[in-house]
Amino acid sequence: MRVIDFFDRGVALDPERICLKDASVTRTYAEVHRQSCLIANALIRDGLAPEAKAAVYSPNAAAPFECVLGIFRAGGAWVPINARNAVPENAYILDNCDVEVLFYHSEFEANVARFAEQCPTIRQYVCIDRAGGRGTWLDDLIRDVPATDPDVPGGRDSLASIFSSGGTTGRPKGVMWTNLVWEIMLANFYTSMPRRKPPVHLVVAPMTHAAGGLAILMMAQGTTHVILPQFHAQAVAETIQNEGVTHLFLPPTAIYVLLAHKEVAKYDYSSLEHFIYAAAPMSVEKLKECLAVFGPVMSQTFGQAEAPMLCTFLSPEGHQVIGDPEKEKRLASCGRPTLHTAVAIMDDDGHLLGPDERGEIVVRGNLVMPGYYRNQAATDEVSTFGWHHTGDIGYRDRDGYVYIVDRKKDMIISGGFNIYPSEIEQVIWSHPAVQDCAVVGVPDEKWGEAVKAVIELKPGASLGEDEVIRLCKETLGSVKAPKSAEFWPALPRSPVGKVRKKDIRESFWAGRDRAI
Structure with missing residues (x-):
């Protein structure tokens, strides 16, 4: 089955059930279906071929989901672009994935101007929320096209999406998802979490990652998606x-x-x-x-x-x-x-x-x-x-x-012992003053690498280095216990909220001939 077939199943279950709800609009499944058909027909009219790449660059909202569904219905491949990424990273993703069409929110107009200079494969820009600027306004794009389903064929091996790899080390790679990958993910989801009552899904993490993928999966059972921008x-x-x-x-x-x-x-x-x-x-x-x-x-x-x-x-x-x-x-x-x-x-x-x-x-x-x-x-x-x-x-x-x-790459080798940071982090997380932490290896003349804990405390909490080290020694022994601890106001995080251990580690190894 095609990805869009699962959404259409949700439409068939209850066309009048609310599908998407954000601070500005509420859309039923029937309304979202119609909008996705309009977008799909406009894309096909303007030359988007099956498996050609189209991206959506927007904060969480109802309209970008409709654009994603329109891309699927046109037979295109959705390339998610995280609004929290740095502009150079997004420009690299767009160029590396050969994106032809970019739907974007007007708050990113300045960034889109930079994409126009760096991403020669993009031939069409569509502004989701207003007229003016570089792109065609979405309402103008779909003004004179039919609202019928174009019913573009797609096989199990047809390309449906290109997601980006984590990107915490080096440049992100484009991960290809076929219709079959989506279908198996959906099958695993429903066998693991069968429906008990009409579902309501809160989309608050970026829709370009797990929260958006989960939303697409859950549309097959007519789920209402309540969307927060952040x-x-x-x-x-x-x-x-x-x-x-x-x-x-x-x-x-x-x-x-x-x-x-x-x-x-x-x-x-x-x-x-x-x-x-x-x-x-x-x-x-x-x-x-x-x-x-x-x-x-x-x-x-x-x-x-x-x-x-x-x-x-x-x-x-x-x-x-x-x-x-x-x-x-x-x-x-x-x-x-x-x-x-x-x-x-x-x-x-x-x-x-x-x-x-x-x-x-x-x-x-x-x-x-x-x-x-x-x-x-x-x-x-x-x-x-x-x-x-x-x-x-x-x-x-x-x-x-x-x-x-x-x-595999986070393992610390200290004095010949393999030490796994997550084991130490579990102990530090157990302290009531700790909100988050990261354990990394730092340069040490004696041990090669020494274990260091970098800790973010809860607001108003206090904790000393000696107490952290003592807690870990009592639980894990002296080999695995940190040799030192630092307290940072906030740990660096990726656009999807993962702690960037690479950045933390590099701050201690900067200027050295080796990093291990």
């Missing part, structure tokens, strides 16, 4: 209560801010069914706080752009292990493999490892991308031994739960 803890809590939100995705860093809000516990979260977290390992202690505040609704997924979102799943029921010491350790896992995706642990020689043995997490199946766009060498590098290599180090226990120990 994350603010109080607005999230109020919206869950006032809109009866059933589904929500946030990365752990945003969840920590939400938990730290002084009034978080006063709101009603009884409508929630799945509070989904992913994108980075989460503090077990803060996860326990979530269960106390939000109820038995926490749901974890593990994936990456190359194998999106649902390689593994830890259900709300799987979180109900508090008080059972043998099972409580599962809170540190990312769950078990989903129905349509194989997950294993592999050593550097391509051998699959047994229970509790640490190695690289590898996956295979139709959820895995067919490759990086115009980058066969990078595709080959992550596809050895017949599996996709995630770059994450982990293990599976005897019950099949998968645990992420660290990123």
Whole structure:
């Protein structure tokens, strides 16, 4: 099936149900369907061929979702452009992906002028929200086209999207998603999180990443999507209560801010069914706080752009292990493999490892991308031994739960010992004064690398270096305990909220001949 077929299923279920709702507009499924047909027909009239690339560059709102659906309906490939990225990074993505059409919000008019200089493949600019500027106004673009479905054929292997790889190390690569990748992701989602009642999804993380992908998936069951332009803890809590939100995705860093809000516990979260977290390992202690505040609704997924979102799943029921010491350790896992995706642990020689043995997490199946766009060498590098290599180090226990120990490149080698930062971060996160932290290796004449903790405290909290080191020594021993700790007002984060360990680490290695 094509991606647009899943949206059309939602239309058929209830055309008059609200599909998209932001601060300015409310659109039913029938209205969004009509708009997507108009956009698709305009794109086809203006020469967008099947699998040609079109991008959307906008804050979260209803209109950019309609543009995405129009691209899908025209048979094009959607290239998400994160509004929080730096302009040079977005210019690189647009150029590298051969984008022909750019839908954009007027607040980015100055940035779009720079794209026009650096991205020669873009032949058409469409301003979503007003007339004037470089682009054609969307209302003018669709003025004289029919509102009928163009019904462009598309096969399972047709290109539907090009997402960007994480981009925290080096330039982002274009990750190709076919219709089949979308279909398997959708199948994994619905087998893991079956519908209980008419869903209401809160879109607050960037729609260019997990929140937007989740929205597209959930349209197949007629979900109402309530859209916030950006994350603010109080607005999230109020919206869950006032809109009866059933589904929500946030990365752990945003969840920590939400938990730290002084009034978080006063709101009603009884409508929630799945509070989904992913994108980075989460503090077990803060996860326990979530269960106390939000109820038995926490749901974890593990994936990456190359194998999106649902390689593994830890259900709300799987979180109900508090008080059972043998099972409580599962809170540190990312769950078990989903129905349509194989997950294993592999050593550097391509051998699959047994229970509790640490190695690289590898996956295979139709959820895995067919490759990086115009980058066969990078595709080959992550596809050895017949599996996709995630770059994450982990293990599976005897019950099949998968645990992420660290990123392969984040491992610290200190005095000949392999030290995994995430293990130390779990301990530091457990301190009530800590909002977030990152553990990195810093240069040391004796050890080669020494373990350093960089900590962001909760507003108004205080904590000393000695207390951090003592806590880690008591829990992990002296080898893994940080040799030093620093307190920063805010940790650097990527546009999707991931802590940029690379930037933190580089600040300590700058000016040296080596970085290891």
